[in-house]
Amino acid sequence: MVVLSLASTTFVLNHWRPIASLLTLLTLLSGCGGKQVVVEGNFPKPLIEPLPITLGVAYPPAFANHEFFDEAKGRKESDWLVKTGAAQVEFWNIMLGGMFDQVVVLTSDEQLHKWEDKLDAVLVPVVDDLQYTIPLYTNVKVYEVWMRYRFRLVQASDIHDHEDGSLTYHPSQHIAEWTLTAYGKTPTAFLKSDEDAVNQAAVVALRDAGANFATSFGRVPEVAAWLDAAVEDAL
Amino acid sequence: MGFLSRSLAAALATAALQGCVTATVDEMTFNEPVEGIGDRSVVILGRRHAADYDTEFDFIECIGDHIRSGDSSITVIDEVKFINEMYPWFEPRIAPMRSQDIDRLLEQQPVAERFDELKLEYMIWIDGKTVETNSSGSLTCAVGPGGAGCFGFGTWGNASDYEATIWNFTDRAEVGRVSAATSGQSYMPAVVVPIPIIAPVQGTACSSLGDQLLRYLSAEH
Numbered sequence: 001m002v003v004l005s006l007a008s009t010t011f012v013l014n015h016w017r018p019i020a021s022l023l024t025l026l027t028l029l030s031g032c033g034g035k036q037v038v039v040e041g042n043f044p045k046p047l048i049e050p051l052p053i054t055l056g057v058a059y060p061p062a063f064a065n066h067e068f069f070d071e072a073k074g075r076k077e078s079d080w081l082v083k084t085g086a087a088q089v090e091f092w093n094i095m096l097g098g099m100f101d102q103v104v105v106l107t108s109d110e111q112l113h114k115w116e117d118k119l120d121a122v123l124v125p126v127v128d129d130l131q132y133t134i135p136l137y138t139n140v141k142v143y144e145v146w147m148r149y150r151f152r153l154v155q156a157s158d159i160h161d162h163e164d165g166s167l168t169y170h171p172s173q174h175i176a177e178w179t180l181t182a183y184g185k186t187p188t189a190f191l192k193s194d195e196d197a198v199n200q201a202a203v204v205a206l207r208d209a210g211a212n213f214a215t216s217f218g219r220v221p222e223v224a225a226w227l228d229a230a231v232e233d234a235l
Numbered sequence: 236m237g238f239l240s241r242s243l244a245a246a247l248a249t250a251a252l253q254g255c256v257t258a259t260v261d262e263m264t265f266n267e268p269v270e271g272i273g274d275r276s277v278v279i280l281g282r283r284h285a286a287d288y289d290t291e292f293d294f295i296e297c298i299g300d301h302i303r304s305g306d307s308s309i310t311v312i313d314e315v316k317f318i319n320e321m322y323p324w325f326e327p328r329i330a331p332m333r334s335q336d337i338d339r340l341l342e343q344q345p346v347a348e349r350f351d352e353l354k355l356e357y358m359i360w361i362d363g364k365t366v367e368t369n370s371s372g373s374l375t376c377a378v379g380p381g382g383a384g385c386f387g388f389g390t391w392g393n394a395s396d397y398e399a400t401i402w403n404f405t406d407r408a409e410v411g412r413v414s415a416a417t418s419g420q421s422y423m424p425a426v427v428v429p430i431p432i433i434a435p436v437q438g439t440a441c442s443s444l445g446d447q448l449l450r451y452l453s454a455e456h
Contacts, residue, residue: 044320045322046322047321047322047323047345047346048323048343049343049345142287142288185289187288187289187291207323207326208326210322210323210326211323215323
């Protein structure tokens, strides 16, 4: 063991310069590679009186696996891949779970049939658009993430299973359809990487989406009318 | 003894190497709680609705720590914990902007109950930021097989401008405004080793604002 250890030390001493050079080169080159962010955060449960509604939620695959890719346009820029899907599902499960008496996340046709009669409606969220900026693009010391959602509230009976096993519905068949925007920013900070800052801005944007949803849900005229009838039925 | 003298020398050197800061504090407060706030609590929150800046979380934490260390009987609720527990009502999009908006919040039964649990008496909103105002000079550092070193001179200025608005939660009224504006110039000469002479601009704003708030809230000051 001692011999091996010494040999190892000798190797390191003889080769540390090329290795150090290589590490330096890799560090320099890392600025040219792509950047990837898998959005992660801790999301609090909303402090809201739950509505007496049993709501189904169907996350389309494009939502549950949502990612945003931005290709570098110059040598100074990097490719960016921002994966928000897992965080979106985690966040909206917590948010909707706090807003409604019961929330059922629909993932299969069997589950849909089991719950169909008990559901007041099914909510289908879609990320319509996501944009981000970093200080390199704007010269402002702020990282920003902006999102636009499209929500559709659908009767459970209008949801069907697709050939590939996912749940689908006809976009024109809905109780209500509305868009909602969300914005998050975070300032630059010492020792904070671009990836960490974009992640933080995305988490702030998700929280903002929840705040916007909580305050605007009952104000969408079609939702308000449906809500009045559904709450009356529940009481 | 040797350790003590070395520590003293280090402390003196640190003090001597701090840059100068000028501070201006303004105060306008009403209905001061002359008996202190008893077992009631205070929350200090940063404004983050402006497009180009956020009031820094660590600045809010600094003011909270300053008040706690000045009067340990004052309960200052942690900002992040409060915002999370009250989610989504204190997110920048929908946070109350006027003291009258508290009534709107209290219409939410769970929110009203949580406020009761927290025994909240004062809500203090802090709006402001610290920015770099100027920078000049040049500093070059090099690393070689024989060692590393820097040479040159750099200087930069910082300015802080913060305003605290105090809301009395029981009366649903604004009971005061305190502001602190500070500025200072930092220097970094380097002959082999860089020697930072930092002006504690944000720290001075924190202690100035913290002192004023402590004087308002505490019966001991």
